Amino acid sequence: MANPGAAERAMTRPADLDNPRVLRAQYHARKVGGQLHIWSVRNLLALAAKEAVFAHPTAQITEVDTAHWGDDPATPRQILTHADLIAQADLRYPILICSRGKLIDGMHRVLRALRDGQTTLPARKIQLPAPEHIDVPLKDLPYD
Numbered sequence: 167m168a169n170p171g172a173a174e175r176a177m178t179r180p181a182d183l184d185n186p187r188v189l190r191a192q193y194h195a196r197k198v199g200g201q202l203h204i205w206s207v208r209n210l211l212a213l214a215a216k217e218a219v220f221a222h223p224t225a226q227i228t229e230v231d232t233a234h235w236g237d238d239p240a241t242p243r244q245i246l247t248h249a250d251l252i253a254q255a256d257l258r259y260p261i262l263i264c265s266r267g268k269l270i271d272g273m274h275r276v277l278r279a280l281r282d283g284q285t286t287l288p289a290r291k292i293q294l295p296a297p298e299h300i301d302v303p304l305k306d307l308p309y310d
Contacts (some may be wrong), residue, residue, distance in 0.1 A: 214260075
């Protein structure tokens with residue numbers, strides 16, 4: 167899930183692809199035991215920086231068939247914003263996968279790869295640490 171409205175801010179790809187601090191603020195959230203667990207994507211990318219990059223099959227990314235961004239339902243403007251972000255996605259930047267194989271970061275890159283017919287994407291895998299926030303509304307988190 168992403169911050170409602172965050173996708174509407176322009177996303178630029180960093181020149182230094184291994185520096186998560188140059189990315190816009192965003193969060194990864196998932197339900198765990200009835201609670202919403204939330205992590206800063208910047209912090210998760212910093213954690214993942216030491217992990218090896220490997221080729222991850224796009225066919226194994228099941229989140230493409232879910233309401234991944236929490237848009238219920240997505241408005242045409244939200245769809246347009248996501249289409250722009252998909253077109254701008256830099257496929258050299260590894261997606262982030264948790265140890266259970268679930269996508270943490272990189273849905274726009276995944277969709278660009280699928281659109282372009284790529285069967286694998288560079289990826290890094292991490293064990294999720296304890297959540298940084300629990301049951302905090304995403305709109306209340308800091309977005310600098």
